[in-house]
Amino acid sequence: xxxxxxxxxxxxxxxxxxxxxxxxxxxxxxxxxxxxxxxxxxxxxxxxxxxxxxxxxxxxxxxxxxxxxxxxxxxxxxxxxxxxxxxxxxxxxxxxxxxxxxxxxxxxxxxxxxxxxxxxxxxxxxxxxxxxxxxxxxxxxxxxxxxxxxxxxxxxxxxxxxxxxxxxxxxxxxxx
Amino acid sequence: xxxxxxxxxxxxxxxxxxxxxxxxxxxxxxxxxxxxxxxxxxxxxxxxxxxxxxxxxxxxxxxxxxxxxxxxxxxxxxxxxxxxxxxxxxxxxxxxxxxxxxxxxxxxxxxxxxxxxxxxxxxxxxxxxxxxxxxxxxxxxxxxxxxxxxxxxxxxxxxxxxxxxxxxxxxxxxxx
DNA sequence: CCGTACTTTCACGTAAACGGTAATGTTGCG
DNA sequence: CGCAACATTACCGTTTACGTGAAAGTACGG
Numbered sequence: 001x002x003x004x005x006x007x008x009x010x011x012x013x014x015x016x017x018x019x020x021x022x023x024x025x026x027x028x029x030x031x032x033x034x035x036x037x038x039x040x041x042x043x044x045x046x047x048x049x050x051x052x053x054x055x056x057x058x059x060x061x062x063x064x065x066x067x068x069x070x071x072x073x074x075x076x077x078x079x080x081x082x083x084x085x086x087x088x089x090x091x092x093x094x095x096x097x098x099x100x101x102x103x104x105x106x107x108x109x110x111x112x113x114x115x116x117x118x119x120x121x122x123x124x125x126x127x128x129x130x131x132x133x134x135x136x137x138x139x140x141x142x143x144x145x146x147x148x149x150x151x152x153x154x155x156x157x158x159x160x161x162x163x164x165x166x167x168x169x170x171x172x173x174x175x176x
Numbered sequence: 177x178x179x180x181x182x183x184x185x186x187x188x189x190x191x192x193x194x195x196x197x198x199x200x201x202x203x204x205x206x207x208x209x210x211x212x213x214x215x216x217x218x219x220x221x222x223x224x225x226x227x228x229x230x231x232x233x234x235x236x237x238x239x240x241x242x243x244x245x246x247x248x249x250x251x252x253x254x255x256x257x258x259x260x261x262x263x264x265x266x267x268x269x270x271x272x273x274x275x276x277x278x279x280x281x282x283x284x285x286x287x288x289x290x291x292x293x294x295x296x297x298x299x300x301x302x303x304x305x306x307x308x309x310x311x312x313x314x315x316x317x318x319x320x321x322x323x324x325x326x327x328x329x330x331x332x333x334x335x336x337x338x339x340x341x342x343x344x345x346x347x348x349x350x351x352x
Numbered sequence: 353c354c355g356t357a358c359t360t361t362c363a364c365g366t367a368a369a370c371g372g373t374a375a376t377g378t379t380g381c382g
Numbered sequence: 383c384g385c386a387a388c389a390t391t392a393c394c395g396t397t398t399a400c401g402t403g404a405a406a407g408t409a410c411g412g
Contacts, residue, residue, distance in 0.1 A: 023409095025358070035359085040400060055408040057359055070318065075399095077311040079255015082399070108337045115330040122323040129316045133309055135253040140305045142246065147298040154291045161284045199379095201388070211389085216370060231378040233389055251369095258369075 021051060021059035031069045038068065044082055045091040046071055078132055088125050178227045178235065197227060197235035207245045214244065220258055221267040222247055254308055264301050 024035045041047060042058075047067050049058040060068075067089070074080045074088065090098070102114045178197075200211045217223060218234075223243050225234040236244075243265070250256045250264065266274070278290050 023358075034400080036400065036402085039360095044399095053359095053408080055359075056361095057408070070315065073311065073315050075255075077255070077308055077315065079251075079253070108333045112330055112333045112337070115326055115333065119323055119326040119330065122319050122326060125319045126316055126323065129312050129319065132253055133312050133316070135249060136305050136309050136312070139246065139249050139253065140302055140309070143298050143301045143305065147295055147302065150291050150295040150298065154288055154295065157284045157288045157291065161288070199389075210370085212370065212372085215390095220369095229378080229389090231389075232391095233378070 021061055022065070024049075024058050024060070027060045027065050027068060030065060031072050033068070033072055041068070041071060041082065042092075044086060045093055046082065046086055046089060048092045048096075078129060088121075088128065090121055178229060197237055198241070200225075200234050200236070203236045203241050203244060206241060207248045209244070209248055217244070217247060217258065218268075220262060221269055222258065222262055222265060224268045224272075254305060264297075264304065266297055 022030075024038055028035045028038050039058075042049070047064060050061040050064055051059040053059055071085055071089070074085045075082070080088065098114055098118070102111055105111060198206075200214055204211045204214050215234075218225070223240060226237040226240055227235040229235055247261055247265070250261045251258070256264065274290055274294070278287055281287060
C-alpha cells in the first residue's frame, strides 16, 4: 500500500498512474544531484515527495522531478541560494495551504484569486530570471569589448611583422 | 611616495593619472561589496591593487575597479565560485607572468602568441556566460509555460463565472 | 526466507565565503 | 601635533550546503 500525501492525491496519482513512482536515487540521478541534496532540499521545505512507501521510502512522481530539476537549475545556473529559491518557489507548506484552499471552495472568484496569486509568483520568477539574463548579457558585452581590443592589438602586431619582413622597420606604438 | 607594483606601472599610472587611486572602502562601495570580501578575493589571487601607500594602504585604479566589478558579477549574477572565477579570469600571478613575458620581448610573433592566448581566454569566458544565458532562457521558457497554464485555467474560471451570472449553471471540469 | 542493494533518520564533519573583533598603524584636516 | 576616521594583519566564528558514516529498517529476486 502507498500512502499518498493529503490533498495532493488527485493529479499526482493521475500523473504517475498507479505506479511510475521513483525512489530517491533514481530521481537524484535524473536531475544530476545526490540523494543527500534532495533530502536536504526537502528538509528546507522546498518540496515534498508525492508519496511514501509502507516502509517510508520517498516516492517521487514526474511533477516532483520537474520541480527538482527547476530547483537544481535555480541553484547551478542562476546561482540562487536555497533560501532565495524557497521564496521564489513558495515553500511546500504554503503550496499545500494554497492547494487546499483551492479545493476547499467551489466559488470561482475565490479560486480565481488563488490562480492569480500563483500567476503573479510565476511572473516574479520570470522577472528575476530575466534580470539575471540581462546582467549576464552585459557581462558578455564587456568581455567582447575586451576581446575586440586584444584582436586589434594582435592585428597591429601582425601588420608590424609584415612590414618588418617586407620593408624597413617602422616602429609603431605597442601598448598592451 | 607610492609604491606601484612592478610591471604594472605603465598603463596603470596612465589610467589613474598620478592620482585617482581609491582606497578599499571606496572601491568596495562602488562595486557593492565589503572591504573584507575584496581582501579575501585578493588573498585567493583574484586581483592585486595597483599600488600601496607608504603606510601599506591598498590603492586601486580604474582597471582594478573594473576587474572587481566583473568578479562581483561572476559571483552574484553568474553564480560562479571564486575558484571557478580564478580559472576564468586567470589568477593575478599568471597575469603578471604573462604581462612580464609580453614586455620581456620585442619579438612581434612572441607577443602575438601572448595576445592570442589572452583572446582565447576571453572567448572561453564568453562561451561560459552564453551557456548560462541559454540555460536561464530555457528556465524562463519553462516558467512561461507554467504561467500560460495558470492563465488558461483562470480564463476558464472567468468564463464559468460569466455563465453562472448570465444563465444556467454549466458545470465544466476544473483541474488545477 | 535470505541476502544484497537500497533506504531511513541522526549525527558529526567540512569546504567556501565571508563576518567580526582585536591590536596596531596611517591619513589628513584643523 | 592631535585626533577622528580609516587602514593593516591575524585570527576565530558563522552560515550555507551539503558529505560521510552509523545503526537500523525495507524491497525484492532467487
